[in-house]
Amino acid sequence: MTYALEIDGLSKVYGTMRAVDTFSLRVQRGTIFGLLGPNGAGKTTLIRMLTTLLRPSAGSARIEGHDILSSARTVRSMIGVVPQDNNLDRYLTCRENLVLHARMYAMASAEYNRRIDELLELIGLTNRQHDFPDTFSGGMQRRLVVARALVHQPRILFLDEPTTGLDPQSRRAVWNYVQSLTPQMTIFLTTHYMDEADTLCDRIVIMDHGRALVDGTAAELKERLAHAHMYELEFSSDGERYEKLLRELPFVRNLQRTGNSFRLALTGEEFLKPLMDRIGGDDIRKICLKEPSLEDVFIELTGKEVRE
Amino acid sequence: MFRGAIAIFWRDLLVLRRSLLSELLAVIAYPLTLYLAFGIGLRGYIADVDGVPYALFIAPGLISMTAVSAAFNDSAWSVWFHRRVQRTIEEYRVTPITVYDIVIGKIFSGFAQGTIKGFAVALVIFILTPFRFPPAHLLAYLPFIFLGSMIFSCVGTICGTMIDKPENIGRVEAVVIVPLIFMSGIFFPLSSYPKEAFAVISLFPTTAIFEGARQALLNGRVAQLSVGILLATAVIAFAASALTFNRKMSE
Ligand SMILES: Nc1ncnc2c1ncn2[C@@H]1O[C@H](COP(=O)(O)OP(=O)(O)OP(=O)(O)O)[C@@H](O)[C@H]1O
Ligand SMILES: [Mg+2]
Numbered sequence: 001m002t003y004a005l006e007i008d009g010l011s012k013v014y015g016t017m018r019a020v021d022t023f024s025l026r027v028q029r030g031t032i033f034g035l036l037g038p039n040g041a042g043k044t045t046l047i048r049m050l051t052t053l054l055r056p057s058a059g060s061a062r063i064e065g066h067d068i069l070s071s072a073r074t075v076r077s078m079i080g081v082v083p084q085d086n087n088l089d090r091y092l093t094c095r096e097n098l099v100l101h102a103r104m105y106a107m108a109s110a111e112y113n114r115r116i117d118e119l120l121e122l123i124g125l126t127n128r129q130h131d132f133p134d135t136f137s138g139g140m141q142r143r144l145v146v147a148r149a150l151v152h153q154p155r156i157l158f159l160d161e162p163t164t165g166l167d168p169q170s171r172r173a174v175w176n177y178v179q180s181l182t183p184q185m186t187i188f189l190t191t192h193y194m195d196e197a198d199t200l201c202d203r204i205v206i207m208d209h210g211r212a213l214v215d216g217t218a219a220e221l222k223e224r225l226a227h228a229h230m231y232e233l234e235f236s237s238d239g240e241r242y243e244k245l246l247r248e249l250p251f252v253r254n255l256q257r258t259g260n261s262f263r264l265a266l267t268g269e270e271f272l273k274p275l276m277d278r279i280g281g282d283d284i285r286k287i288c289l290k291e292p293s294l295e296d297v298f299i300e301l302t303g304k305e306v307r308e
Numbered sequence: 309m310f311r312g313a314i315a316i317f318w319r320d321l322l323v324l325r326r327s328l329l330s331e332l333l334a335v336i337a338y339p340l341t342l343y344l345a346f347g348i349g350l351r352g353y354i355a356d357v358d359g360v361p362y363a364l365f366i367a368p369g370l371i372s373m374t375a376v377s378a379a380f381n382d383s384a385w386s387v388w389f390h391r392r393v394q395r396t397i398e399e400y401r402v403t404p405i406t407v408y409d410i411v412i413g414k415i416f417s418g419f420a421q422g423t424i425k426g427f428a429v430a431l432v433i434f435i436l437t438p439f440r441f442p443p444a445h446l447l448a449y450l451p452f453i454f455l456g457s458m459i460f461s462c463v464g465t466i467c468g469t470m471i472d473k474p475e476n477i478g479r480v481e482a483v484v485i486v487p488l489i490f491m492s493g494i495f496f497p498l499s500s501y502p503k504e505a506f507a508v509i510s511l512f513p514t515t516a517i518f519e520g521a522r523q524a525l526l527n528g529r530v531a532q533l534s535v536g537i538l539l540a541t542a543v544i545a546f547a548a549s550a551l552t553f554n555r556k557m558s559e
Contacts, residue, residue, distance in 0.1 A: 083398060096319075103318065105403060
């Protein structure tokens, strides 16, 4: 058995809404798996089912070979969970939060104290261990939640948007840390950040409306768009007006705008000339062909822009 | 076995220890006010009740009232807070402990709070009052404060589990808990009720707590019927709270 995680047709239905829709997946042991999707895609719902918090409407899943329904307790002893929202106990100090967690796993105090010292050192909170989480910054709280999930040395770690709201420096610190956990541990993370998935994940699935849209390495996903013609355009002024103009062109897709620069895909190479004819040459500062980024793949698949 | 319940209980006692003094002060203020207002303020107007001085007559009820209210409040708010605000229940639930561990841990915390606060009030009243209960009577009182706190802790757990809006917990307390407590003869003998009402009210578990407490503290007598009623109620309340919590968690 080499799979840390096997999901077969897992679904969660709320009324008529299928939050997760017959989702299937295999995750290899010791890898970092990334689940990408826009808001409401069903990422958290999927994680909640896998971590035995939510009962699936249909389907099944196994973690390290143990069924999440019939062997829920065994599953829970093998997983570490970092939820989307920090759920620290604000009436307990940093260290006490970790100790309570260890006690739930019936760890001996000599064992957990050593482990907690180690983790506190690693996340740089040794000096703050007797302070309450309320006095911590968002990044420090997040690191504490991650440390808490690791006290009992899980086999597979679930991270629901581990770096949302962190500054670039803290994000990088979390990435480095997560990376250092493999290959002893399998990591399952969700994120909105393309760069995060790109640098961190061995394998990526993009999901929306409860379904998996694509599956592969970052390079493979970008390869799917290799046929697409991504261009970067920069105007000296009038971004507003050019956006309207570009949106009306039938052969322009996946338009993204930042100020006066645009990123877009053409449905075919032959449309470059019509494009240039429409926008004229007066305000153009720059136009160039671009390698597709993971973000382009994401927008291509989820049409996220259109829905917002 | 029950290590999760023990861990949660440990957590609650740790937190309680940090705020014990201020909490005790707050919790003693109310029954003490009642005691002073009714027991001392009305002393000249109320004759002895069945030969017992009025201040003494209401003391057992005030102690028990403090215990059961504290048990109810602590359980209800704690379960609600950990479920809805801190979401720490979710952290508990991804560890290998069971939902029964959580509910048992929380019930015992509420029970402990009730018992500790009840005894604190007892201590203050004993210091203030000129009357003394023989210490042996305290022993007879133990089953009532224990079972009463246990029942109300279970009821509180049910409320904290089922009720999502905090204001509704306050409403349940105002509409159900407080009347139930006050109707059960803290301030007056149950014989003041009309016959038909008496028959109904004497079956209330709260009546068993308050009447039983009074019998125990004043006369040193353990009313067996009351203990029986309380034991049965405690078992039912415990089963109901475990069931309710389990159902809520598997939603
Ligand atoms: N308890 C619930 N009752 C009804 N609908 C729900 C419930 N929980 C989630 N949903 C719906 O399920 C869908 C998926 O939600 P989910 O939280 O899994 O999304 P997500 O991918 O984690 O989004 P985000 O990136 O914003 O965290 C959403 O449309 C949400 O409204
Ligand atoms: Mg989410």
